[in-house]
Amino acid sequence: MIKKIFLVGNPNVGKSVVFSRLTGVQVISSNYAGTTVEIMRGFLKLDDQEIEVIDLPGTYSLEPSSKSEEVAVSLLNETAKDESVVISIVDATNLERNLYLTLQLLEAGLAVVVCLNMCDEAKHHGVSIDMGGLEKLLGVPVVPTCAITGLGIKILIDRIKEARSVSLGKSNHRDRWQTIGSIIEQVQRLTHRHHSLREVLEDASVRPFSGALIAIGVMFTSFEIVRFIGENLISRIADPIFLNFYQPLLIKLSPMLGEESFLHHLLIGDLINNKIDFKQSLGLLTTAPYIEFAMVLPYIISFYFVLGLLEDIGILPRLAMLLDNLLHRIGLHGFAIIPVLLGLGCNVPGILATRNLESRRERFIAATLISIGVPCVALQAMILGLLGQFSGFYVSGVYLVLLVIWVVLGVILNHTTKGYSPELLVEIPPYRLPSLSTLWKKLFLRIKGFLIEAAPLVLLGVLIINVLLYFKLFDLFTGLFAPVVKGLFGLPKEAVVALVMGLFRKDVAVGMLMPLALSVKQLFIAAVLLAISFPCAATFVVFFKELGLKDLLKATLIMCVVALATGTLLNFVMH
Amino acid sequence: MRRISLTQMKGKQKGTIFDISAGPALQNKFMSMGIYKGREITKISHIGLKGPVAIKVGRSVLVLGHGVANKIVIESHD
Numbered sequence: 259m260i261k262k263i264f265l266v267g268n269p270n271v272g273k274s275v276v277f278s279r280l281t282g283v284q285v286i287s288s289n290y291a292g293t294t295v296e297i298m299r300g301f302l303k304l305d306d307q308e309i310e311v312i313d314l315p316g317t318y319s320l321e322p323s324s325k326s327e328e329v330a331v332s333l334l335n336e337t338a339k340d341e342s343v344v345i346s347i348v349d350a351t352n353l354e355r356n357l358y359l360t361l362q363l364l365e366a367g368l369a370v371v372v373c374l375n376m377c378d379e380a381k382h383h384g385v386s387i388d389m390g391g392l393e394k395l396l397g398v399p400v401v402p403t404c405a406i407t408g409l410g411i412k413i414l415i416d417r418i419k420e421a422r423s424v425s426l427g428k429s430n431h432r433d434r435w436q437t438i439g440s441i442i443e444q445v446q447r448l449t450h451r452h453h454s455l456r457e458v459l460e461d462a463s464v465r466p467f468s469g470a471l472i473a474i475g476v477m478f479t480s481f482e483i484v485r486f487i488g489e490n491l492i493s494r495i496a497d498p499i500f501l502n503f504y505q506p507l508l509i510k511l512s513p514m515l516g517e518e519s520f521l522h523h524l525l526i527g528d529l530i531n532n533k534i535d536f537k538q539s540l541g542l543l544t545t546a547p548y549i550e551f552a553m554v555l556p557y558i559i560s561f562y563f564v565l566g567l568l569e570d571i572g573i574l575p576r577l578a579m580l581l582d583n584l585l586h587r588i589g590l591h592g593f594a595i596i597p598v599l600l601g602l603g604c605n606v607p608g609i610l611a612t613r614n615l616e617s618r619r620e621r622f623i624a625a626t627l628i629s630i631g632v633p634c635v636a637l638q639a640m641i642l643g644l645l646g647q648f649s650g651f652y653v654s655g656v657y658l659v660l661l662v663i664w665v666v667l668g669v670i671l672n673h674t675t676k677g678y679s680p681e682l683l684v685e686i687p688p689y690r691l692p693s694l695s696t697l698w699k700k701l702f703l704r705i706k707g708f709l710i711e712a713a714p715l716v717l718l719g720v721l722i723i724n725v726l727l728y729f730k731l732f733d734l735f736t737g738l739f740a741p742v743v744k745g746l747f748g749l750p751k752e753a754v755v756a757l758v759m760g761l762f763r764k765d766v767a768v769g770m771l772m773p774l775a776l777s778v779k780q781l782f783i784a785a786v787l788l789a790i791s792f793p794c795a796a797t798f799v800v801f802f803k804e805l806g807l808k809d810l811l812k813a814t815l816i817m818c819v820v821a822l823a824t825g826t827l828l829n830f831v832m833h
Numbered sequence: 834m835r836r837i838s839l840t841q842m843k844g845k846q847k848g849t850i851f852d853i854s855a856g857p858a859l860q861n862k863f864m865s866m867g868i869y870k871g872r873e874i875t876k877i878s879h880i881g882l883k884g885p886v887a888i889k890v891g892r893s894v895l896v897l898g899h900g901v902a903n904k905i906v907i908e909s910h911d
Contacts, residue, residue: 323858464877592896
C-alpha cells in the first residue's frame with residue numbers, strides 16, 4: 259500500500275510546482291537550481307486516502323554533494339520501499355541529463371513514475387519525445403506534464419498507482435550513460451530552430467564584457483524599480499490611509515484614555531506638540547502599525563516583486579558566474595551571491611539558502627557575512643525613512659560602509675577559517691518568461707510570511723519597551739552601557755535602548771531612534787551599528803539551527819568586534 | 834587533435850573530454866551532470882583570466898570554477 263510519495267529530480271525541473279499542484283500547498287519556486295532547501299510535506303487524496311507527498315531538494319545523483327542533496331538522499335534511503343512511490347520529475351527540454359538520476363532510482367529498486375515536465379517548453383525548443391517508446395524502454399509509466407499550467411497533472415495522479423519497480427541491475431556510471439545514449443537515440447527527435455533573440459541574450463549574459471554590462475544594467479534597474487514602487491506605495495497609499503483615516507480615529511481615542519494614563523502611554527504613546535506623531539509617539543496603536551505597514555511593508559512588496567522577477571527569469575545563476583572571481587577572494591564561490599540576495603530580503607531565508615554551498619567553511623563565512631553585512635529589507639526601509647530626509651549621500655553611505663566591512667571581513671575570514679572551499683559548479687537555466695501566476699503566488703507567500711512573522715514581534719517589542727520605559731527600568735541598563743555608546747560612538751545614552759532592541763527586531767529598533775532628535779551624524783552611526791550588530795531573534799535561531807552553538811558564538815563575537823570598531827571609527831572620522 | 838585543458842580552449846571551440854583528474858567525489862558529481870570521458874562539449878566563454886568557464890554539454894549550459902575547469906583535459910577538434 260502506498261503511504262508516501264516522494265518527488266525527486268534534478269535541480270530546477272519544477273518539482274516545487276508539481277508539489278503545489280498535487281497537494282495544494284503553496285511553495286516558492288524560481289528559475290534556478292536550489293530554490294528548495296527544505297523538505298516540504300503535503301497531502302494528496304488518492305482513493306479516499308490521504309497520502310503524504312514529500313518534495314525533496316533537487317539532486318543530480320543519489321551520491322549527494324551538498325547539504326541539501328544529502329537531506330534528499332538520506333530521507334529516500336530511510337523509507338520502506340514497498341510503502342513509497344517516487345515521482346521522478348524530469349525536464350523534457352533536457353531529457354538526457356535528467357535520465358541519469360531516473361536510472362539510479364530504478365536501480366535502487368524504488369517504485370517509480372516518471373513525470374516529464376515542461377513539455378510545452380520542450381516543444382518550443384524543437385524537442386519531441388516519443389512517450390510510449392520511453393515508457394517501454396524504462397518499464398515504468400511516463401506522464402507528460404506542464405506543471406505551471408496544470409496540464410497532465412490529473413493523469414499523473416491517476417497513474418501513481420501504476421508505479422512499479424523494475425528489476426534493473428546495478429550498473430556503473432559509464433554503462434548508465436551508454437544506456438541513456440541509446441534511449442535518447444530511440445525516443446528523442448530534435449528539429450533545428452534558428453537562433454532566437456532569447457538565445458542571443460543567453461549567450462551574451464555569460465560572456466565577460468556583455469555579461470557584466472547586462473548584470474550592471476539589471477541590478478541598477480532593479481534597484482530603481484524597488485525604490486520607485488516602494489516610495490509610491492508609501493506616498494500614495496500608506497501615508498494617506500494613516501493620516502486621513504486612521505489618525506482621526508486615534509485623535510478621538512486619545513482624550514478617552516486620558517493623556518496621563520498608563521493605557522494611553524501603552525496604546526498611543528507620547529503626544530508630540532499635542533499631536534499624534536506616527537513616527538515618534540511610540541504606542542502600540544500608533545508607531546507599531548505605522549512602522550510595519552507604512553514604512554516596511556511597501557518595501558517588502560516592491561523588493562520581493564523585483565526579486566521574484568529576477569528569480570523567475572533566470573538571472574541569478576548568471577550573476578553567480580560573473581561574480582565567481584570576486585567571491586573567491588572572500589572564501590566563497592559565485593553561487594554564494596544567491597543567499598546574499600535572498601538575505602537582502604530577510605536574513606533567515608538567506609542563511610537557509612547557504613545549504614546549497616558544499617563545505618562547512620563556506621557556509622560559516624556566508625552565514626556570518628549575511629548576518630553582519632547584509633541588511634534585510636525591513637532594516638533598509640527604516641534606514642531610508644530615517645536618513646532619506648537628509649540627502650542620498652547618507653543612505654548610500656550606509657551601503658558603502660557595509661560593503662567595505664563585507665569585503666574586509668570576508669578577506670579576513672577567508673584567511674583565518676579552516677577547511678576548504680570548493681569551486682563553482684552550477685547549471686545555468688535558460689531565460690524564461692516569468693509566469694504571472696507563479697510570480698503573484700510567490701509574492702503573496704512572502705508577504706504573508708512577513709506579516710505572520712513580523713507583526714506580532716513588532717507589537718511585542720513596542721509593548722515591552724513601553725512598559726520598561728514607563729516604569730523607568732531601562733535606566734540601570736542604559737547607565738551601564740552609556741560609556742561605550744556615549745564615549746566611543748558619540749550617541750546619547752537613550753540610544754542604548756534602540757541598540758538592545760536591535761537584538762530582537764531591527765525595524766522597531768530604528769523606529770526607536772526617531773524620537774531621540776539625533777543629529778544626522780548620530781543617526782548615520784546608529785543606523786550603521788544597527789545594520790552590523792546582532793541580527794534579529796529569528797536570524798539567531800536559524801543560525802544556531804544551521805551551524806550550531808559554537809559557530810553562532812564565533813559569529814556573535816565577530817559581530818561585536820566589527821560593531822565596536824566601526825562605530826568608534828565613524829565617530830572619530832566623521833565631522 | 835590537441836590535448837589542452839578546458840581553460841585553454843577558445844570560445845565556441847568544440848572538443849571531447851579526454852581525461853578528468855579529480856577525486857572520486859568530484860568525479861561523481863561531474864558524472865551525474867553529464868561530464869565524463871568521451872563526452873563532446875562546446876566551450877561558450879571564460880570570465881577573466883582566472884575566472885569560471887561556461888560550457889555546453891548536451892542541452893545544458895554548465896559553469897565550472899577555474900580550478901575545476903583546469904582538471905578537465907580536452908581533445909580539441911581542430
